[in-house]
Amino acid sequence: MSEQPQSSQERPGELDEELQREIDEALGGHSLEELLEETARPLPEPPGRPSQRVRPGAIVRCRVVGIDRDAVLVELGGKDQGLVPLAQFEADPQVGELFQLEVVRYDAAEDLWVLSREGAVERATWDDLAEGAVVEAFVERANKGGLEVRFGGVQAFMPISQISLYRVEDPAEYVGQKLRCQVIEVDRRERRVIVSARALMELEAQQRREALLAELAEGDVRQGVVRQIMPYGVFVDLGGVDGLVHVSQMSYARVENPADLVQLGQTVEVQVLRIDPDTGRISLGMKQTQADPWETVEVKYPLGAVVTGRVTKLERFGAFVELEPGVEALIPISELSWTARPRHAGEVLQVGQTVQPLVLEIDLERRRIALSLKQAQANPWAGAAHKYPRQSEQSGRVTRAVDFGAFVELEPGVEGLVHISELSDQHVRRVEDVVQVGQTVRVRVLSVDEPNRRISLSMRGVLQGDSVAPAEETKPRKKRKRPLRGGLD
Structure with a gap:
């Protein structure tokens, strides 16, 4: 957006009262824009001062000598002076500044030339316009397809895909702004011009990237802007070069979702961890710029x-x-x-x-x-040898039955083993023939190995509440005779 014009009291080169009256009388109560819109017709040269250089339609070099609220007073060379609308300047001109202006007509009554900057700029722009040229365009309107822009009196179009490096959802946000862009197509016969801000951004980004890569070194700490958030990490713009902060390098704490830690557009401090010379990929870390909690773990x-x-x-x-x-x-x-x-x-x-x-x-x-x-917590094995002396009888619950014996819990956390040979005075073929898991039994302590948390137990010769004896052995089944002929048993 152009800046608001300063008041005549604040602007350098302000006109004195006499010159101001001269300009007002020359305009005759009309604005300079209105005078420019009048149909130009051939007029005689200024009396006594014929000029081959200054004539309607000519482009002349002028110097600013004064600035009014609505107009700029310029010298065309020699004794010729003229007025050009202030509104045609994107920024307030300075006294002494030079401009190329188009001669519109001569006002013989006031002895002043009426000039236009837009015609001169447009003509110069079209003459010099070429694909690849860099221009600064003013965004006038937006539509679904992109932006209608203007630079130096030339109307041009910028497709929505060429506005930015990133996806643009609402092009109307750019209306009223000035965008530096590159001319990518010129059709003089159709007077059609296509421009791209993205093309210029990519060119400038590549230049910045090359310059930054040349000075960037592993271990550098830089400030960057979060440009993209992915499940595996975030991409950070270091000023023309993007680097990846892997999720494992974002924080010393466990990070499940990178979006919980950073937001798009957020400025973060990162350390350069690695630069791949072949691919140009940059690995960054955020946690390396933070205090390491492991440094105080032992304390x-x-x-x-x-x-x-x-x-x-x-x-x-x-x-x-x-x-x-x-x-x-x-x-x-x-x-x-x-x-x-x-x-x-x-x-x-x-x-x-x-x-x-x-x-x-x-x-x-x-x-x-x-x-x-x-x-x-309290160790239940502490003092087990004293608590369960040898040859003492104890009660316990069978917790497991294995091939070689049964484990008996004397108290929570303290178990002893009754070997299969110590289950009964009689021969035992299977542990389950004598005891079942969950059954309460009486046992005698044979030995206690407190350091290794082992207790040997025996049920032999110990009177049980309910008689515990091995189950009667079942008679072995007779071997089946060979099947009868014909397949019948």
Whole structure:
């Protein structure tokens, strides 16, 4: 949009009162635009000053000598002076500035030439116009197909696909603006001109890209603008060159959706991680410009400390726990519980659950922390040898039956093994012939290995509440004779 013209008091080269009266009398109460619209007819040369150079239709070089509210007073050379409408200038001219103007007609009564800038600009523009020329166009109107623009009196069209490097939803937003563009088609016979702002943007972007790539180095920290957001990361414009910030490089914290962290058009600070010399692709990182939370891990989460975290992911091998944004640790499945024997961490915990595990190990180089949920609780094996002395009789519940014996839970988290040879005074072929899972039995403690969490038990010679004895052996089935002839049994 053009700037608003200054008042006559503020504009340099303002006319004095006498000259102002002269111009007003010359215009005779009409605007200069109205005078230009009058039909030009052959007029005699100024009396006493014939000129072969200044005549209607000629393009002459003029110097600005004064500026009024509506008109600009210029010198044509020698003693010739003229007026040109101020509205025909895109910006206020300065006293002493030179312009190419078209002579419209001569006002003999006032001894002034009436001039026009638009005719001179249009003629000069059409004479010099060529494909590839760069012009500054004013957007006058918009339609579904694009923009109607004007530069130097030449009407041109800009297709909607040529307005920007990016998709344009509403071309009407550009009405009233000035766009630098490139002439991509000229048809003088049809007086048709096609221009493209995009072509110029691409050319300038390539020039900026080449210049930026020449000075860009890995490790540089730059400011950029988010241009595109994808599930795998965001593209950032560094000023003519786009680079990719992969989702894993956006933050030290886990990022599920890049759109949760940045917005289109947002200015971000990035570090150049890698430049591929063959493809020109640039890998960027955002988290590298932020404080690394792992630098203070050993201070915040010392070994043996009980910490608070949130369960973020459950796997067969354990549960991931976020201690703070960017710091995740693992509870191995064997460290989830003293009592349960889960096959999957989801049998014990839920995503989003808050837990208070104990820190087992920290590996700063590999950025790993091992936690234990069960060791943050009381150890049921502590003092087991004292609690279950040898040859003492105890009650327990059968939890598992395997080929070699039965496991008996003496208390939550403490199990002992009754070997198959210790199930009964009689010979036992199958464990299930003597005990069943869930059954309560009486056992005698044979030995306790507290460090290795093992207890050997026996049911031999121990009086049971309900008589426990091996089931009677079933007689072996007779072998079937060979089938009768004819296929009948």
